[in-house]
Amino acid sequence: MPVTFRTENQLGVIEFNHPDSKVNLLTADCLKKLDLILEEVKEKEDLKAILLVSGKKDVFIAGADIKEIEKITQTNEGEDKAQAGQKVFNKLEDLKVPTIAVINGVALGGGCELALACRYRIGTFNPKVRIGLPEVNLGILPGFGGTYRLPKTIGLSEALKIILAGKVISGMEAYKIGLLDRLFPQVGIHEQLLKFIDEILSSKKTKRNQSRKGFLNAFLEKNPLGRAILFDQTRRMVLQTTKGFYPAPLKALEVIKNNFGLNRNQALKAEAKGFSELVIGSISKNLVKVFYLTEKFKKYMPPGTENILPKRIDQCAVIGAGVMGGGIAQLLTQKGVWVRMKDIDYKLIGNGLKTAEKIYKEAVKKRKLKPHEVKRKMAQITTSIDYSGFKSVDMVIEAVVENLEIKNKIFKEFSNEVSDNVILCTNTSSLPVSAMAQATRHPANVVGFHFFNPVHRMPLIEVIKTPFTSAETLATAFQFARRLDKTPILVNDSAGFLINRILLIYINEAGRLLEEGWKIQTIDQIMTDFGMPMGPLTLSDEVGLDVGIKVLHILEQSFGARFKAAQIFERVYSNGLLGKKMGKGFYIHPMESRRSKILKRIANKEIEKILGTRSAQVLDHDEARKRMLYLMVNEAAMCLEEKIVEDVDTVDLGMIMGTGFPPFQGGLIRYAQEIGIDKIIEDLNTFQDKFKSDRFKLCAHLANLA
């Protein structure tokens, strides 16, 4: 039974314990059973209080069942679903006897809403206590009364922050804003609860924990003008962060705004309507798909490694103190790993340390860390210009320049300096890891560990397997990536691996569009309008054209002419306009705009000069977007055909996490399937004829993705 009722010395206990699931869910069946229990409880006049508890460790309730939500295709089904939950929660709220939710783990979505319908909410000091309304991350809004009860409980502005951002907070944070009434230690909680109930009943402390709202918040919320300002500001902020691509936060805001001052029935009706409109949309369906993808890759282990015990990594050597090396050292120390940073001279090492420190300083500014913590973390990096200290490390991460000769030499050198069971990683973004493996004494210990820039922000790591990589090395790489809070995907060794290969075919096409007469900003805007976080030419400036050209040459060597760098790239590169790091690339990056993202970037006029006169063509936005996107789809199909990655899910998650491919599109392949693979094939054929270029040549495997 997902939910049961029992009495213990005049105390009612409603316990959630879903039999076949790791988490408790408010399935339709569970809600029906809860409804019956509440009917029964209503009649019991001798109960002192009712506790709502979970029988699961670390989980209170993870919300409504997403599998049921994704099946909803009609608005009336959506309204019914929300109203079914609302009706039960109203019944809970209307009980005369005090109700207390005891939250000793995650209470998300409907789980949080159930707690909000109780008279009191008690949390424990278990660090697994996480409370929030993450619905907008699934493209929907809280449908079991959250938009109505949360503002009433913690105030409008705090509630908006949680609901519109899909925020999940710790027990302590929840207590501070008044979402929890008490926080108790896990040990001895029963006695604490009995004492609390006595206090309630003796009406000594019936008052709920009030959030410590500031004067400004109170002012804004209490008067109509203040509220109008709050709603207006919030709407602007939502539009700024979602760029208008995600309808759920805006709809939630609209529902909360319109419901202000309405009675419960009216407010819940409007909430159910808002929920139903969102839940049937393709954006919600795509975001649910992304939820499943993320869940899958949280636990995925490469075949053959499932039963392998990964090695423990406490000390790591980082070779190369450039932007990547510095970023990697920062991430490692942040996660408690000691770092030995090596480069060829102390000036370079100084730069690496500065890179790490700069990231830490940002964290201090955002109050995520205290200055003394940063000092301690930075002290976990020791430095060297030789291989001294390498004997005691558990892992080496090489992050020197993208040059195979240099990398091979370094791998050969340090493999003689470390003990036999050390994991040897390269952070190359495109070079053959197998070659580096063969340069060492222990090819089985070598694996690619491809971080994305900026290391501290990008959530993905491509783990590159060579024919020599042992299962233990792979298992360790996967577990270590997770310890760094990154999502690892398995990629077989091949030029550019998965992400850069797909990304470069796209950026290169942007170069060709530029040659054909398109403006820099227009090309970028076509892709930001599609939902990419930045356009391809801005991305090229961010990465650096020197890096881009180098990778294109490597890809051309492996895969032929379709990766031949657009002429304009070669020319811009030879003019030294490398991008952000030089202050100039396709755009001008003055010092100010490097610091502040608010200043608008301007296109670099020198590019026009380099381009010379271009033939005036009729420019078709739709066609330009399709060319850039469909080439990515075709390349992804080739990666699947060549078994560079195992499946479509790896492509979709990799593209979202590695390139910021818009999650609301569901991933590259899911997007292609939604457009229709047949249509994409037709368009690629048309482009091949029109541009007389084999770069549009179809991958035979593409048709299989339909």
Ligand code: T1G
């Ligand atoms: N529905 C269905 N399955 C769920 C689920 C859910 N809400 N939550 C978790 N699971 C599955 C998950 O897929 C995985 O399955 C297993 O449970 C968890 O194991 C009306 C609209 C709770 C923090 O968005 O964030 O309420 O892979 O080992 O890492 O307003 O799962 O094992 O087959 O991954 O500790 C809102 C989503 C719903 C919460 C646990 N709720 N879940 O993570 O465990 S909408 C959410 C999570 C809603 C109302 C509405 C996490 C977790 P499998 P795990 P974990």
